Amino acid sequence: MKSIFELSPLVAETTVACRLAAYGTVRAVPASLPGLRQMGGPYGDPLPTSFLKHSDEQTVVGLAAVFQAVRRYGLAEGAFSEWGVVAGPRLFGRLAVATALQRFAAEGAWGVSPHLIPHRSLHSLSGTVSQALEIRGPNFGVAGGLESASETMLAAAALLAEGQVPGVWVILTGWSPEPHLEKPGLPLTGAPRPAESVYAAVALALTTLVSDAEGPLLQITPAGAGWNRGSLLDMNTSLPRFSLELLQEELETDTMISANWRLACGGSLEFERVESSAENRL
Amino acid sequence: MTEGAAAWITGAGAVTPLGNSYQAIADGFLEGRSGVRMVTEFDVSDHPSQIAGVVDPIPCPVDMDPAEFSRLHRLEQVILSCCQAALRDADYWNDRDTLRIGLVLGLGAEWLEVWEADANQGGNRVYDPSLNANSMVRETCRRLKFSGPAISVSAACASGNYALAQARQWLELGWADICLAGACDMGVTPMALAGFGNLRALSRRNDQPQAASRPFDKGRDGFVMGEGGAVFVLEPQARAYRRGISAYAEVAGFGASSDAYNMVIPSPDPEPATAAMRQALADAGIDPAEIDYINAHATSTPRGDAAEAKVLEAVLGSAVHSVPVSSTKSMTGHLLTAAAAVEALACLIAIDRGALPPTINLADPDPECDLCHVANQARSQKVRVAVSNSFGFGGSNTCLVLKAV
Numbered sequence: 001m002k003s004i005f006e007l008s009p010l011v012a013e014t015t016v017a018c019r020l021a022a023y024g025t026v027r028a029v030p031a032s033l034p035g036l037r038q039m040g041g042p043y044g045d046p047l048p049t050s051f052l053k054h055s056d057e058q059t060v061v062g063l064a065a066v067f068q069a070v071r072r073y074g075l076a077e078g079a080f081s082e083w084g085v086v087a088g089p090r091l092f093g094r095l096a097v098a099t100a101l102q103r104f105a106a107e108g109a110w111g112v113s114p115h116l117i118p119h120r121s122l123h124s125l126s127g128t129v130s131q132a133l134e135i136r137g138p139n140f141g142v143a144g145g146l147e148s149a150s151e152t153m154l155a156a157a158a159l160l161a162e163g164q165v166p167g168v169w170v171i172l173t174g175w176s177p178e179p180h181l182e183k184p185g186l187p188l189t190g191a192p193r194p195a196e197s198v199y200a201a202v203a204l205a206l207t208t209l210v211s212d213a214e215g216p217l218l219q220i221t222p223a224g225a226g227w228n229r230g231s232l233l234d235m236n237t238s239l240p241r242f243s244l245e246l247l248q249e250e251l252e253t254d255t256m257i258s259a260n261w262r263l264a265c266g267g268s269l270e271f272e273r274v275e276s277s278a279e280n281r282l
Numbered sequence: 283m284t285e286g287a288a289a290w291i292t293g294a295g296a297v298t299p300l301g302n303s304y305q306a307i308a309d310g311f312l313e314g315r316s317g318v319r320m321v322t323e324f325d326v327s328d329h330p331s332q333i334a335g336v337v338d339p340i341p342c343p344v345d346m347d348p349a350e351f352s353r354l355h356r357l358e359q360v361i362l363s364c365c366q367a368a369l370r371d372a373d374y375w376n377d378r379d380t381l382r383i384g385l386v387l388g389l390g391a392e393w394l395e396v397w398e399a400d401a402n403q404g405g406n407r408v409y410d411p412s413l414n415a416n417s418m419v420r421e422t423c424r425r426l427k428f429s430g431p432a433i434s435v436s437a438a439c440a441s442g443n444y445a446l447a448q449a450r451q452w453l454e455l456g457w458a459d460i461c462l463a464g465a466c467d468m469g470v471t472p473m474a475l476a477g478f479g480n481l482r483a484l485s486r487r488n489d490q491p492q493a494a495s496r497p498f499d500k501g502r503d504g505f506v507m508g509e510g511g512a513v514f515v516l517e518p519q520a521r522a523y524r525r526g527i528s529a530y531a532e533v534a535g536f537g538a539s540s541d542a543y544n545m546v547i548p549s550p551d552p553e554p555a556t557a558a559m560r561q562a563l564a565d566a567g568i569d570p571a572e573i574d575y576i577n578a579h580a581t582s583t584p585r586g587d588a589a590e591a592k593v594l595e596a597v598l599g600s601a602v603h604s605v606p607v608s609s610t611k612s613m614t615g616h617l618l619t620a621a622a623a624v625e626a627l628a629c630l631i632a633i634d635r636g637a638l639p640p641t642i643n644l645a646d647p648d649p650e651c652d653l654c655h656v657a658n659q660a661r662s663q664k665v666r667v668a669v670s671n672s673f674g675f676g677g678s679n680t681c682l683v684l685k686a687v
Contacts, residue, residue: 127676178411
């Protein structure tokens, strides 16, 4: 496939720079999930029947964020068929696993759903996005813990820098805030319950740099790397820690000019919006 | 990869159903020994599949308190054991706090396994998010004093190949001086054994554990679960040269693609997996006829093995009947997230020992898998180029090329 972008040299030895070609953000209350599971594809076509029936809630909102980005930016069908998909869900499958554990305790081995592993493993979100959009490039999940967002950006940057794919879909998802699940006999902490939380998702379409590209610039620099080791480590201590919530907030605020975050896995992420609205450029 | 910056593997550490040292694992592979047995660690009387490749007690790393080690989750034990063994093997253990050591680990079911084990002990980690602050990768960095970037990745059974590819790229970008990469999975748990069993993915040959994993054989009826892990030290060629240390191999090529077909079932169209293999060979600058050994993904499922055979036919062309192929899952079972890493180790052993590990239990080769099998017994052969295929749930296809150095 001929990409609309071309690879350009990295801006610095240890920094991966890329463009944010499109993005989508979703916040969904739990009650809206059944409806989202029935959503159609981004080009007006329906998804296969029951496609999302067994998917984790984070998979559903992550895919919805990708679809939103495709629609909002009018990305052509097949334009990213060779892209990579890198997904960083947070405490993925927690609700389903809690339910499965209770059912296993009550019913034994035959009570475990055969859909549990295919749809609640770390790769499940990226695999579902790949299947839904017929993306044939690499797909994988990253981290799965509370710091998934940072690790996912690092992995995506490395994949993009490798030069084998013209672009990468990055999908970050999680409960926001993380709720305390109910268990008979377990006293609840001050954390919210599931009904008081929302499912959050951000989808980023990242591409390599070209001279005439417009739109926000992302620069990802790991800590302790090469020439900027000392200064970066010093700088990192004063930066806010990158998270799904911070990114979502910034993307949904048109006035944002730039932001600089600390990556929990080491390094920094710089976001520079070079024009007021990315929607104008595609 | 720029000249002098090729990524060499200079250390390896592993925990497998065949043993917990390089020597034991190499001997096990080349003797054609099965590590599969009845699961006795928990009650399996209600499980459709009751067998697995289970590891022996995991060695406690030197410098670590055995009592503290015994309290860790088994997955964390495997990670620490593999990382330390790999660093010691590469002669980096005592220098680890002076280097920028990166860490890329394939961990596909970390949270599922942690939550299940915790619940079995009466814990509440799955319910209370505040009890899940640190991932195993972060804990590993803390315990072993690593200062470089660290992540975990998962592409199901292809995770280990992705980890090695990421690590190679990190070295290329200068993100770390050396990088530990591999994958670990302690997936033989009550719920996972039940889940895969109910998915009808597992062999039910419970009365013949050691004969149950039989890739490419007409009598295959599903895969056998396994557990363990393998971690490698990757470093730039120039650095290894300067240290004067021997290397197992170069990570010479990597290719990846997605089926975009089904979350569980491999695509009947061989094209996506074929593309991954071709990409890896091109990345390594290797022609198919130059391959000395292929460690197939072949898990012993009826559909998957035949699908991979089609891929190999498409990629190898006329060489399909001369390039030796085996599946070491016949001996270890399928280590799931850790499979690709352990099978990369099998390739290193083939290069190191000049011998090809066999597919055991290959009594009646399936005509749909008409390949140049290394059947039942190891074969002496010099190996310069070894290729390892790893495919996974979610439609992942990966191929790794390892070259002798």
